[in-house]
Amino acid sequence: MKDFTEMMDAARSRGPCRAVVVGAEDDAILLAVEEARRGGIIQPILVGDRRGVAESARKLSIPVSSYRVVEARSLKEAAAEAVRLVAQGEGDILVKGLIQTADLLHAVLDRGSGLTEGRTLSHVGVFLVPASERFKEKFLLVTDAALVISPTLAQKAEIVQNAIDLAHRIGIPEPIVAILCALETVNTSMPATVDAALLAKMADRGQITGGKVEGPLALDNAISVEAARRKGIRSELAGRADVLVAPDIEAANILYKALVFFADAVEAGIVVGARAPIVLTSRADSARNKLYSLALGALARR
Amino acid sequence: MKDFTEMMDAARSRGPCRAVVVGAEDDAILLAVEEARRGGIIQPILVGDRRGVAESARKLSIPVSSYRVVEARSLKEAAAEAVRLVAQGEGDILVKGLIQTADLLHAVLDRGSGLTEGRTLSHVGVFLVPASERFKEKFLLVTDAALVISPTLAQKAEIVQNAIDLAHRIGIPEPIVAILCALETVNTSMPATVDAALLAKMADRGQITGGKVEGPLALDNAISVEAARRKGIRSELAGRADVLVAPDIEAANILYKALVFFADAVEAGIVVGARAPIVLTSRADSARNKLYSLALGALARR
Numbered sequence: 001m002k003d004f005t006e007m008m009d010a011a012r013s014r015g016p017c018r019a020v021v022v023g024a025e026d027d028a029i030l031l032a033v034e035e036a037r038r039g040g041i042i043q044p045i046l047v048g049d050r051r052g053v054a055e056s057a058r059k060l061s062i063p064v065s066s067y068r069v070v071e072a073r074s075l076k077e078a079a080a081e082a083v084r085l086v087a088q089g090e091g092d093i094l095v096k097g098l099i100q101t102a103d104l105l106h107a108v109l110d111r112g113s114g115l116t117e118g119r120t121l122s123h124v125g126v127f128l129v130p131a132s133e134r135f136k137e138k139f140l141l142v143t144d145a146a147l148v149i150s151p152t153l154a155q156k157a158e159i160v161q162n163a164i165d166l167a168h169r170i171g172i173p174e175p176i177v178a179i180l181c182a183l184e185t186v187n188t189s190m191p192a193t194v195d196a197a198l199l200a201k202m203a204d205r206g207q208i209t210g211g212k213v214e215g216p217l218a219l220d221n222a223i224s225v226e227a228a229r230r231k232g233i234r235s236e237l238a239g240r241a242d243v244l245v246a247p248d249i250e251a252a253n254i255l256y257k258a259l260v261f262f263a264d265a266v267e268a269g270i271v272v273g274a275r276a277p278i279v280l281t282s283r284a285d286s287a288r289n290k291l292y293s294l295a296l297g298a299l300a301r302r
Numbered sequence: 303m304k305d306f307t308e309m310m311d312a313a314r315s316r317g318p319c320r321a322v323v324v325g326a327e328d329d330a331i332l333l334a335v336e337e338a339r340r341g342g343i344i345q346p347i348l349v350g351d352r353r354g355v356a357e358s359a360r361k362l363s364i365p366v367s368s369y370r371v372v373e374a375r376s377l378k379e380a381a382a383e384a385v386r387l388v389a390q391g392e393g394d395i396l397v398k399g400l401i402q403t404a405d406l407l408h409a410v411l412d413r414g415s416g417l418t419e420g421r422t423l424s425h426v427g428v429f430l431v432p433a434s435e436r437f438k439e440k441f442l443l444v445t446d447a448a449l450v451i452s453p454t455l456a457q458k459a460e461i462v463q464n465a466i467d468l469a470h471r472i473g474i475p476e477p478i479v480a481i482l483c484a485l486e487t488v489n490t491s492m493p494a495t496v497d498a499a500l501l502a503k504m505a506d507r508g509q510i511t512g513g514k515v516e517g518p519l520a521l522d523n524a525i526s527v528e529a530a531r532r533k534g535i536r537s538e539l540a541g542r543a544d545v546l547v548a549p550d551i552e553a554a555n556i557l558y559k560a561l562v563f564f565a566d567a568v569e570a571g572i573v574v575g576a577r578a579p580i581v582l583t584s585r586a587d588s589a590r591n592k593l594y595s596l597a598l599g600a601l602a603r604r
Contacts, residue, residue, distance in 0.1 A: 129564050130433075131432075131433065131564060131565060131566045132563070132564050135564075145484070146484075149484075149491060149492055180552070180556055181552055181555075182447070182448075182451075182551040182552045182554075182555035182556075183555075189451060190451055190551075190552075192552050218555060218559060219555070219556050219559035219560060219563060220559045220562070220563055220586065223563060224563060227563075227586055230585055230586055231586075246552070246553075246556060247552045248552070248553075249484045249492075250482070250483055250484045250492075250494050250548070250549045250550070250553045251548075251550075251552045251553040251556050252484075253483075253484035253485075253520060253521070254482055254484075254521050254548060254553050254556065254557050255556050255557065255560055257520060257521035257522045258521060258557055258560040258561065258564070258565070259560065259564055260522070261434070261521065261522055261525060261526060261529075262431050262433065262434055262437075262560070262561055262564070262565040262567070263433060263560070263564040263565040264433045264565075265564070283532055284522065284529060284532055284533075
């Protein structure tokens with residue numbers, strides 16, 4: 001898969017994905033959902049205030065009468081109801097509408113929700129970077145910019161596994177994962193380098209599967225074979241990463257936003273690790289970006 | 303100052319800067335130093351193995367006979383000698399040649415060196431970002447990508463002050479500093495947000511001077527007024543940052559390299575906080591980039 005058009009084609013070819021929208025009484029999300037529906041990517045199920053949804057839909061000339069709409073009296077109820085629908089097999093993915101991310105995740109992580117399997121949830125961003133020779137026609141994955149603040153080693157291992165599993169869905173059969181640090185050597189006063197070395201070894205020993213993991217690496221020697229060579233790094237994986245794993249939420253979030261705001265990258269993002277992917281578009285996302293995230297969610301469904 | 307040509311002009315107009323090169327028996331550094339000398343930016347003083355220096359110079363047709371060369375039998379001795387020259391007022395800036403960064407910094411930080419004033423040393427990168435409307439003709443400063451691993455609040459305050467002081471030297475009289483986090487609210491389970499709020503208040507109270515400090519901010523709402531507005535952030539500083547302060551070395555280093563490798567940014571970088579700036583070019587830097595770093599160092603000298 002070399003771009004988002006191919007991603008949307010792939011999503012479409014799996015047939016419409018039943019996307020359960022939490023808090024659907026919101027213009028921006030309705031527009032995105034309708035565009036994805038018309039594109040044959042999703043079949044929306046709207047959960048929220050029925051009157052609010054109908055009002056927004058009328059205003060935007062969206063034929064909401066052909067959608068399934070499920071009434072909820074509050075956003076909390078909407079979240080619980082949406083999670084129930086997905087857990088019961090009536091929906092494939094969750095889509096955040098007019099609800100706080102924390103409230104939606106809370107409903108997903110609820111013990112009785114049926115959507116968690118005890119695995120760490122993490123956010124993965126999928127990028128095309130116009131100024132990068134490597135990533136202008138090949139996806140770059142970045143994780144975790146949104147969920148786990150300061151992951152433990154065990155959580156990092158799950159974050160890596162989540163990203164590998166998503167990479168498979170978007171046409172990267174054996175992704176190379178770089179564990180990013182400020183440098184490429186193990187330094188016991190830099191815990192990120194210690195975790196990185198451990199994650200690489202865990203993958204060597206089969207504790208992480210489906211991809212190859214290398215670290216510690218700095219960003220330059222993760223994505224540039226030339227930079228890795230100059231540093232004298234002896235590794236077949238250095239410089240060839242498909243997936244960049246940042247040491248914590250700050251580093252990941254800053255990388256994520258640098259790609260969008262400084263490198264004009266095009267991006268889709270979802271939360272993985274639950275039984276159903278969760279699409280968390282935000283007000284800041286463009287319409288195009290929301291559409292791509294819905295396609296990514298549709299591809300990531302079970 | 304809108305670009306590096308203007309930066310070099312400004313450096314030149316201050317008159318040649320006496321640049322003391324530590325471990326000068328290195329082709330790449332000799333080439334950079336000679337280019338800056340011919341450009342009227344520096345007057346080099348080479349410290350190192352006299353024979354090695356002469357050999358490199360002959361090979362590269364560099365008229366090293368017009369340079370002052372100071373013999374040192376080892377790199378450790380070269381570092382100590384270079385620091386002594388600067389401390390005694392015979393040199394203005396230090397330039398890293400064929401020596402490990404840690405070894406050079408060790409000589410600077412030595413209590414008896416005369417170059418430290420007890421202030422935290424920090425690295426500042428100065429960028430132009432071609433794809434950014436804001437920063438394609440206006441410098442963006444990023445700190446600290448190279449020195450302080452996990453700065454305390456007190457160290458962060460000094461890192462901020464160091465960057466503000468450097469901003470003044472490159473034509474930004476009252477820089478706006480954004481303390482970067484993963485989001486823009488104070489969250490007690492995210493120490494970076496707590497420190498960010500404290501640094502902003504410290505600047506309000508005059509504990510940091512010469513610039514305005516705002517945080518916590520995410521990268522998008524630090525550099526885009528539109529992004530800050532969408533998030534509902536009420537601040538005259540949000541979206542208008544000149545200086546980005548990352549929470550730790552990993553986040554800063556990843557941001558730094560994302561700018562260079564994903565956004566094709568042009569960059570100069572130096573270490574500040576000592577009595578003399580230190581130019582730490584690396585093998586990975588281009589010749590142009592080394593030249594700009596020397597100009598930045600020349601401008602930052604006392």
